[in-house]
Amino acid sequence: MKKKLYTILLGLLALALPAQADTWTYDFESFATDTGGEGPRKAIEANLNGLEWHMYGVRSNADGDDYHDGQGSMRIYGEVGSPTKPGNEITNFTLMTPRSIGTVSFTLCANARWSAYQIEWILQASTDGETWTTIGNPFMAQEKSERIERTVNYESGYIRIVRADYATYDLTKQSSYSYITNIDNISITDAAGDPVVLQTSVSQLDFGTLKIGEQATQEFTLTYSGIDTDVKPFVELAGVGASAFSLEERDGEKAGERIVSVTCTANQRGDINAAVMIDWYGYSTSVKLVAKAEKDENMLFSGGQGTAEDPYRISCASDLLDLSYSVEYEKNTFEGQYFIVTNDFSMSSAGNFRPIGNNFGREGEDAIRPFSGTFDGDDHTISDISVSWDSYGFAGLFGIISGATVKNLTVSKSSFYAGFGVAAIAGAAIQSTISNCHTTGSVKVDDYFYYAAGICAGALNPGPVEITDCTNAATVSGEYGYTAGILAISYVPDVVIARCGNTGSISDENLSAAGIVCSATSAILVQDCYNTGDVTINNSQKVANAYAAGILATLEPSFSGKVTIRNCYNTGAFNEVAMNLAPIFPYYLVEGVEMSIKNCYYAADINTYPYAELDNNPIYEVEGMDYSEMKNAEFALLLNGGGEGVWVVEEGKNEGLPVPTDLRYTGIRPVDFTAQAGQWLRVEGGRIVADAAAKDLRVYDTLGRAVNTSETLRPGIYVVRATLRGQGLSRTICVK
Numbered sequence: 002m003k004k005k006l007y008t009i010l011l012g013l014l015a016l017a018l019p020a021q022a023d024t025w026t027y028d029f030e031s032f033a034t035d036t037g038g039e040g041p042r043k044a045i046e047a048n049l050n051g052l053e054w055h056m057y058g059v060r061s062n063a064d065g066d067d068y069h070d071g072q073g074s075m076r077i078y079g080e081v082g083s084p085t086k087p088g089n090e091i092t093n094f095t096l097m098t099p100r101s102i103g104t105v106s107f108t109l110c111a112n113a114r115w116s117a118y119q120i121e122w123i124l125q126a127s128t129d130g131e132t133w134t135t136i137g138n139p140f141m142a143q144e145k146s147e148r149i150e151r152t153v154n155y156e157s158g159y160i161r162i163v164r165a166d167y168a169t170y171d172l173t174k175q176s177s178y179s180y181i182t183n184i185d186n187i188s189i190t191d192a193a194g195d196p197v198v199l200q201t202s203v204s205q206l207d208f209g210t211l212k213i214g215e216q217a218t219q220e221f222t223l224t225y226s227g228i229d230t231d232v233k234p235f236v237e238l239a240g241v242g243a244s245a246f247s248l249e250e251r252d253g254e255k256a257g258e259r260i261v262s263v264t265c266t267a268n269q270r271g272d273i274n275a276a277v278m279i280d281w282y283g284y285s286t287s288v289k290l291v292a293k294a295e296k297d298e299n300m301l302f303s304g305g306q307g308t309a310e311d312p313y314r315i316s317c318a319s320d321l322l323d324l325s326y327s328v329e330y331e332k333n334t335f336e337g338q339y340f341i342v343t344n345d346f347s348m349s350s351a352g353n354f355r356p357i358g359n360n361f362g363r364e365g366e367d368a369i370r371p372f373s374g375t376f377d378g379d380d381h382t383i384s385d386i387s388v389s390w391d392s393y394g395f396a397g398l399f400g401i402i403s404g405a406t407v408k409n410l411t412v413s414k415s416s417f418y419a420g421f422g423v424a425a426i427a428g429a430a431i432q433s434t435i436s437n438c439h440t441t442g443s444v445k446v447d448d449y450f451y452y453a454a455g456i457c458a459g460a461l462n463p464g465p466v467e468i469t470d471c472t473n474a475a476t477v478s479g480e481y482g483y484t485a486g487i488l489a490i491s492y493v494p495d496v497v498i499a500r501c502g503n504t505g506s507i508s509d510e511n512l513s514a515a516g517i518v519c520s521a522t523s524a525i526l527v528q529d530c531y532n533t534g535d536v537t538i539n540n541s542q543k544v545a546n547a548y549a550a551g552i553l554a555t556l557e558p559s560f561s562g563k564v565t566i567r568n569c570y571n572t573g574a575f576n577e578v579a580m581n582l583a584p585i586f587p588y589y590l591v592e593g594v595e596m597s598i599k600n601c602y603y604a605a606d607i608n609t610y611p612y613a614e615l616d617n618n619p620i621y622e623v624e625g626m627d628y629s630e631m632k633n634a635e636f637a638l639l640l641n642g643g644g645e646g647v648w649v650v651e652e653g654k655n656e657g658l659p660v661p662t663d664l665r666y667t668g669i670r671p672v673d674f675t676a677q678a679g680q681w682l683r684v685e686g687g688r689i690v691a692d693a694a695a696k697d698l699r700v701y702d703t704l705g706r707a708v709n710t711s712e713t714l715r716p717g718i719y720v721v722r723a724t725l726r727g728q729g730l731s732r733t734i735c736v737k
Contacts, residue, residue, distance in 0.1 A: 025052060025100070026188040029073045033061035041078050044090065052100065058092035062183055070185070076112065079120040079164060079180030094184070095161035102126060102153045103190035105136075105160055110146035112181035119143075120180050121165035126153045134199045135285040139165040142182040154196040160189070197227040199234060199279055199286045208292035211267035213304055220262040221288055222253060223279060232281075236261060239287075240275035241345045244268060246290055248277065267294035269303045269316030269343060303343065312339035312377065318348045321383070325357045328372050334358075335374035336404060342381040348415075349385035356400030356428060361393045371403035371431065378410025378438070386415035391449050394421040395428030395458065403431040413441040421450040422458040424489070425475055429459045430466045437470045442505065444475035451512075453479040454489040454519075455505055464493025464523075470661075472502045473534075482512030485519040485554075486534060494523035494562055500647060500661035501530045507573075508537035512547050515554035516573055524562025527552055529640070529647050529661040532571045539576075549575050550583040551603060556590055563595040568640050568648070572604040572628055572658065584608065585623050596620050600642060604628040632657035682721060684736055687713035691723055698723045 027050045036047045040060040047054055062076040077094060111119050121139035136151040153160065162184070202222040211217060225234055236259075238246050249262040261277060273292040279285060296303065302320040305313040315321060324340070327333045348354060355361070358372035376399075388396050395401050396419035398412060412425045422428045425440045440446075440455050452458045455473025460466035473486045483489045486503025488496070503516045513519050516532025532551045540547045548555040551571025553564070564586070571584045581587055584603030598621045605625030630636065633650065637659035640648040647661040654660060682691050689710055691698050700708050700721050708714060714736045721734055 023101075024188055024190045025050065026186070028071060028186050029061070029075050029184075030071050032073050032075055036061065041076075046097075051098075053097040055095045055097050056093060057090050059094060074108075074183045074185035077122075077162070077182050077184060079122075079182060091163055093161050093163045096159050096189075097130075099130075099157045099159060100189070101191040102155045102158050102160060103192045103194075104150060104152050105187070105189050106148060106150040107187035108146050108185040109140060109142045109149050110183050110185075111142035111144055112183055113144075114181070116142075116144045118180050119182065122162055122182065123165045124149070124151045125161050125163060126155055127159045127161075128155055128157070128198070128200070130159050132201050132204050133161065133286060134197075135287075137283050146185075152194075154192045154194045155198075156192050156196075195227045197281065197284045198225065199281060199284055200224045201279070201286060201288050203288060205289040205291065206263055208265040208290070210293045210295060211265065213267050213270065213294050213296045213300065215294075216264055216266045217292075218262060218264045220260055221277075223259040223261055224253075224255075225257050225259075225281065233259065234279050234281040236277060236279050238275055239278045240290070242269070242273040242275040242290070242292075244344055245273045245292065245294075246275055261288075263288075263290060265290070265292045267292065269314070270294055270296055270319050271317045302340075305341070307335070307338040307340075307374075309339050309375075312341040312375075314343050315340055315376075316343040317346050318351050321348065321357070322351055322354075324372075325355050328358050328370055329355060332370055334371060334403070338374045340374060340376045342376075342378045342383070342410065345382045345384070347385040348383060348387070352387065353390075354386055354388050354398075356388060356390075356396045357398065358402055359393070359395060359400030359428075361390065361400075369401055369403075371401040371405070372399055373402070373404045375406040375408075376410070377406075377408055380409050380411075380437075382411040382413050384413040384415060386412060386417070388415075388417045388419070388423075390419045392420060394419055394423075394450075394452075396422065397424045397426055397428045397458070399427040401429045401431070402427050402433045405430075405433045406436070407433070407438060408436040409438070411439045411441065412444055414443045415440075416445045416447075418447045419449070421448055422452045422489075423448045424454045424456055424458040425473075426471075427457045429461050430457050430468075431461050432463060432465065434467045434469075435471060436467070439472045440475040440505070442474040442476075446475050446477045448479050448484075451479060451481045451483045452489040453477050453483070454485045454487060455503065456487045456501075458489045460488060460491045460493050460496050462493050465495035465497070466491070466493060467497045467499075468501060469497070469499045470501065473505050474503075475505045477505055477507050479509040479514065480511065482509055482514075483519045484509040484514040486516045486532060487530075488518045490519060491521040491523065491525050496521070496523075496525045498525070498527045499529055502655070502660060503532045503534050503573075504655070505534045506537070507534055508539070510539050511541050512538070513549070513554045514538055515548075515550045515552065516571060517552045517569075519554045520557055521553070521564070522557040522560055524564075525553075526565045526567075527569060528565070528567045530569045531655075531658065531660070532573045533655065533658060535574045535576075537576045546581070548581045548583075548587065550587060551585055552601070553586045554583070555581075555587065556594065560594065563597065565597045566601060567597070567599045568601070568642070568646075570602040570631065570636075570640065570659075572607060572631065574607050582608070584625070588621060588623070598622060600640065602626055602631065602636075602639070604631060631659075634659075682723075682734060684734065687736060689714065689719060689721060689734060689736065691721075 036045050039045045041058045044057045058078045060076050062074040119141050121141045123135045123139050125133040125135050127133045140149050206219045208217045245268045247264045251260050253260050275290045277288040303314040303316040305311050307313045360369045390396050417423050425444050426438050446453050455475045455477050456471045486507055487501050507514045514536050517530050536549045538547050538549045552569050575582050585601045601623045606627050637648040637650050648659045649662050650659050700710050700719050
């Protein structure tokens with residue numbers, strides 16, 4: 002009797018409890034079979050444990066160290082192609098069978114081979130399969146697997162996993178793959194609460210074809226529910242073409258409804274792509290914006306007059322191709338004219354790019370057709386440049402610049418190859434300035450003979466040449482010597498390399514390589530520079546004069562002038578195959594050369610060097626330190642000479658090692674070097690004098706050491722700090 006009563010009670014209790022959620026799971030153990038063994042080059046339709054899925058850019062994982070458990074997982078590829086030539090579709094893993102969706106969870110880990118190269122992914126949900134809401138923040142795979150969980154709570158809906166930037170590419174044309182993420186053990190529970198819904202009336206606004214400068218306006222409706230309707234979703238523009246659009250918002254007719262008006266002003270040639278991003282505390286959706294712009298027949302580039310006040314606008318690959326064409330075939334040097342880049346763009350549609358300014362295939366007086374204008378990148382990035390001219394020399398984005406200025410530009414995801422004289426920014430510089438230019442780690446520079454560098458291959462006659470505030474993270478490789486991170490060879494006197502850094506891997510098959518400058522023939526100044534990239538000499542020819550150095554590797558036999566290296570450091574490793582290694586500059590070249598090597602350091606625990614004999618050498622101040630001692634503000638102070646200077650430690654940058662600041666962006670501005678009435682700061686009789694209104698006057702030399710303002714100063718550059726009418730000011734000034 003008791004047993005029967007107990008059974009009845011259990012039955013009644015079961016009826017009183019809510020039904021267990023119908024959780025769908027899939028462990029990817031049979032994924033290869035379920036997908037028919039198809040790979041990432043094809044779109045796949047497959048039934049996974051009763052649900053239909055569509056996917057593109059995925060395949061079953063075959064690497065035993067990458068799945069979370071069992072014998073399988075899903076590999077999803079993050080390879081990105083050209084944004085100007087979209088591929089088949091967005092990389093995705095999409096549920097096609099509508100169902101109740103509560104919490105979605107899965108295990109994520111990076112492919113072992115590509116753990117250092119990962120991109121962000123997002124989980125999105127949709128009630129109609131057309132407009133999608135991003136659920137929670139983006140996620141990125143790490144070496145160690147982790148469980149990703151997002152709550153959707155749609156009674157009937159769809160989900161998908163896509164790249165956070167919605168990148169599309171054509172996998173059928175990929176020869177290699179990268180940015181690989183592994184997904185395992187996915188589960189979907191039933192909805193168990195109120196959903197947060199952000200819904201737009203359209204997924205895309207197409208503004209059609211406009212003339213440059215022409216405007217068009219369209220609008221869409223945003224509805225939102227499941228959130229506090231008094232707190233409106235945040236709406237903003239994003240994407241490479243965002244500068245062409247503007248937004249206006251107003252309340253709709255109903256609560257939880259907003260009307261978003263978008264105006265497109267065509268500001269560049271070709272396709273314009275952006276998006277309206279809508280976010281509410283981690284829930285987000287977007288509306289894609291597309292337009293195409295054409296220029297009038299008489300318009301140069303994407304507009305502008307070529308003056309300092311109204312520079313020519315470079316906004317797309319076509320503009321850069323036009324510039325290359327004009328220098329090459331119209332023999333236009335653009336001397337005294339100005340250009341400005343208006344947005345980030347890709348050059349993938351350009352094919353093998355002819356460098357702007359070159360001497361390809363010509364001899365005699367007309368051999369060199371250089372670029373001589375001012376090219377301002379305006380802190381934008383040009384990517385996917387492909388330069389390959391093995392029969393010619395002096396190649397890069399610019400081949401030959403003369404009397405030119407190239408500044409504020411980053412080159413990314415590009416490759417440069419030529420017979421000799423190849424670099425990402427300029428193959429050769431003549432009486433020119435390169436400042437605030439950078440290459441990323443996805444750039445490769447290579448030569449067939451010699452002279453390869455990240456920034457500039459050669460400083461040529463007549464000089465001088467200045468390279469300031471530049472960094473190289475590109476991989477640079479050479480064949481027969483003169484390979485460097487910043488400048489390969491200096492052939493002219495008075496070359497200045499200041500506040501530059503190299504983090505890229507530098508290697509040469511035979512003779513010479515350096516982190517900053519490989520070789521020089523005349524007076525050169527390297528100041529406030531650093532190298533953290535490994536420097537490798539393979540010395541295939543087994544010669545005795547193979548040189549490798551952190552800052553400057555060697556001098557030419559005809560060298561004349563003075564070598565000055567100040568406030569520099571090196572932490573890069575050497576492979577020790579080269580017969581002559583130096584952390585800063587070869588000490589054995591000190592004798593017979595006018596030289597000043599001051600306040601320089603190297604990581605002695607990474608490489609060892611025979612420099613004990615130089616401890617008391619007054620012209621060769623090079624000191625070894627432990628690498629850990631160099632990753633702090635105290636080391637930055639040491640580089641600054643114990644006072645204020647350009648060296649700082651920035652959190653999350655350069656692995657904690659100091660970097661030199663760009664004085665143009667820290668409030669320090671140059672002043673006229675001559676004394677003029679009315680200036681608050683001037684030079685009189687070799688002394689720096691400030692108006693009486695200036696308080697707390699402090700003067701520092703280029704090593705950051707305080708100097709006595711009451712004494713006559715030696716000729717040179719000084720940094721002056723003062724307070725004027727309550728405002729702190731910094732200036733650079735020259736004492737002649």
